[in-house]
Amino acid sequence: xxxxxxxxxxxxxxxxxxxxxxxxxxxxxxxxxxxxxxxxxxxxxxxxxxxxxxxxxxxxxxxxxxxxxxxxxxxxxxxxxxxxxxxxxxxxxxxxxxxxxxxxxxxxxxxxxxxxxxxxxxxxxxxxxxxxxxxxxxxxxxxxxxxxxxxxxxxxxxxxxxxxxxxxxxxxxxxxxxxxxxxxxxxxxxxxxxxxxxxxxxxxxxxxxxxxxxxxxxxxxxxxxxxxxxxxxxxxxxxxxxxxxxxxxxxxxxxxxxxxxxxxxxxxxxxxxxxxxxxxxxxxxxxxx
Amino acid sequence: xxxxxxxxxxxxxxxxxxxxxxxxxxxxxxxxxxxxxxxxxxxxxxxxxxxxxxxxxxxxxxxxxxxxxxxxxxxxxxxxxxxxxxxxxxxxxxxxxxxxxxxxxxxxxxxxxxxxxxxxxxxxxxxxxxxxxxxxxxxxxxxxxxxxxxxxxxxxxxxxxxxxxxxxxxxxxxxxxxxxxxxxxxxxxxxxxxxxxxxxxxxxxxxxxxxxxxxxxxxxxxxxxxxxxxxxxxxxxxxxxxxxxxxxxxxxxxxxxxxxxxxxxxxxxxxxxxxxxxxxxxxxxxxxxxxxxxxxxxxxxxxxxxxxxxxxxxxxxxxxxxxxxxxxxxxxxxxxxxxxxxxxxxxxxxxxxxxxxxxxxxxxxxxxxxxxxxxxxxxxxxxxx
Numbered sequence: 001x002x003x004x005x006x007x008x009x010x011x012x013x014x015x016x017x018x019x020x021x022x023x024x025x026x027x028x029x030x031x032x033x034x035x036x037x038x039x040x041x042x043x044x045x046x047x048x049x050x051x052x053x054x055x056x057x058x059x060x061x062x063x064x065x066x067x068x069x070x071x072x073x074x075x076x077x078x079x080x081x082x083x084x085x086x087x088x089x090x091x092x093x094x095x096x097x098x099x100x101x102x103x104x105x106x107x108x109x110x111x112x113x114x115x116x117x118x119x120x121x122x123x124x125x126x127x128x129x130x131x132x133x134x135x136x137x138x139x140x141x142x143x144x145x146x147x148x149x150x151x152x153x154x155x156x157x158x159x160x161x162x163x164x165x166x167x168x169x170x171x172x173x174x175x176x177x178x179x180x181x182x183x184x185x186x187x188x189x190x191x192x193x194x195x196x197x198x199x200x201x202x203x204x205x206x207x208x209x210x211x212x213x214x215x216x217x218x219x220x221x222x223x224x225x226x227x228x229x230x231x232x233x234x235x236x237x238x239x240x241x242x243x244x245x246x247x248x249x250x251x252x253x254x255x256x257x258x259x260x261x262x263x264x265x266x267x268x269x270x271x272x273x274x275x276x277x278x279x280x281x282x283x284x285x286x287x288x289x
Numbered sequence: 290x291x292x293x294x295x296x297x298x299x300x301x302x303x304x305x306x307x308x309x310x311x312x313x314x315x316x317x318x319x320x321x322x323x324x325x326x327x328x329x330x331x332x333x334x335x336x337x338x339x340x341x342x343x344x345x346x347x348x349x350x351x352x353x354x355x356x357x358x359x360x361x362x363x364x365x366x367x368x369x370x371x372x373x374x375x376x377x378x379x380x381x382x383x384x385x386x387x388x389x390x391x392x393x394x395x396x397x398x399x400x401x402x403x404x405x406x407x408x409x410x411x412x413x414x415x416x417x418x419x420x421x422x423x424x425x426x427x428x429x430x431x432x433x434x435x436x437x438x439x440x441x442x443x444x445x446x447x448x449x450x451x452x453x454x455x456x457x458x459x460x461x462x463x464x465x466x467x468x469x470x471x472x473x474x475x476x477x478x479x480x481x482x483x484x485x486x487x488x489x490x491x492x493x494x495x496x497x498x499x500x501x502x503x504x505x506x507x508x509x510x511x512x513x514x515x516x517x518x519x520x521x522x523x524x525x526x527x528x529x530x531x532x533x534x535x536x537x538x539x540x541x542x543x544x545x546x547x548x549x550x551x552x553x554x555x556x557x558x559x560x561x562x563x564x565x566x567x568x569x570x571x572x573x574x575x576x577x578x579x580x581x582x583x584x585x586x587x588x589x590x591x592x593x594x595x596x597x598x599x600x601x602x603x604x605x606x607x608x609x610x611x612x613x614x615x616x617x618x619x620x621x622x623x624x625x626x627x628x629x630x631x632x633x634x635x636x637x638x639x640x641x642x643x644x645x646x647x648x649x650x651x652x653x654x655x656x657x658x659x660x661x662x663x664x665x666x667x668x669x670x671x672x673x674x
Binding site for chain 2: 076077099100101102103104106107108110111126138139140143153154155156157158159160161164181183184208210211213214215234236237238239240241260276277278279
């Protein structure tokens, strides 16, 4: 078991012939992910690297290859459209890597996904990896090790830093999920914590949040009320000045509820072990495993 | 991207929202001419005007950036004082000259996207005006909220229901409801992350009018709205932040002495936090982004180096898509173009790390692989300098 993806994952890559899509499709194939199809309108009938069939539409790809997961690498201007298309084709799990999608596009995408019963991870996220089994997205496979720690994070490279700390000190991961840094995302901390709580192969969870919004506070409530597995938490942006945007569209402090101090306090109240710095992750986990 | 009041007023006007006339002046003489024109026009009879500083800062009135003028000569005198003044660190380059409204009541109407409901939320309050933030903090029950279903938009009965919270008079409530629906349409049309009318006033003759407007455009919308991107006022932003944006970097100037150059926003924030943890102060937030282009690294080093308060530079790179060798090449190129005057500490790990170390070593730099060690060294060097 792992969360959201496993060996049954049959992946279609939307934007497989693009610069990013082609590079990461090869990386995922190399990692062992079953990449069954690619989609680029106008290139249907070709084969990517002579192997993976390319289709004009996601619907064609699903009909011909029974793809059950999609990953999106198309440019921001057409990314919302790509998510709509994947949901319409009946794909139950859609992972959107694309950064820079307008927030108002997402206000229309998210209700559509609910109606179609599809789960979206992202956008503006590194995707997810279940070490040794499957990888959907861009997380470097080389830094991960199979194991029993679940990771959920709003960040990209900060996640790699923490995974690197775990792997080099003997703690492997069950699944790492990057949920994305945008204000409106399809899958939040609570969805992931809930999945890790029921996953028989996860013993503890590391949650990496940042300033902005109140997702971490809601996650803290969930941990307190529902979770029996130990949870370790980190919040990036303790030194961020209020009211400024720190790159991630979501990392903006608006009002009093988005500060790092407030989120860390919520973690502590909920019994989540709070990391002061990335290097604290291994000692805190070892105390609790 | 923030718009100025006069730009936001134009957008509202184009969406059919009643906005009083008004024009922008960059000199006292222009202000005088506009005041004379306005006085001779609608309403006529040499009526008073208001002169308002156009800067990206709240609290303009309290800072002395909004003045009432009885005649064109006084408008010119006020404009002369306001132009060039500094409000919250920003220099005023333009003033808006508009007829002074005959105000009976002041309300507030605004739209933002709410992260929790994942919908646009319309907010309205009968307690509008300059103290709306205080109203929101102290008496949140005075702010009425409505989460709008974006599939159907703001429905007429919803808008009227909110408007009736502001006005008892049905004609005024209908006028306000129409303004709310038009504001909602404008919000989506321009790709705003915030659109507000504060105050929405009723005049002595009973008309409902948008007196002041604030619109913030989602930066991610600018590519498909070149006409909005053209409204950007770079004179209202810090030069280093303008240079960074043009180079494709995200940069925010802070007050410390350790210049930070990192890939990824989360890791950049965590690096700043770690600088503080080890007793230093970060001089900036800088994210070079996911792609690995040596030119971006050159631009980043250029921007950090021009900050006179920087005493040490810290690179923290976790290679994924970003290749460490590209970053190393960028550092070498940059330091050939402009030799550094402060010490540099480089931490690289991940994709093509070995190659990067080789490039740096040949150029006489040393590189670390541990984040904590690198931050400690950078803080120590900044303090020693």
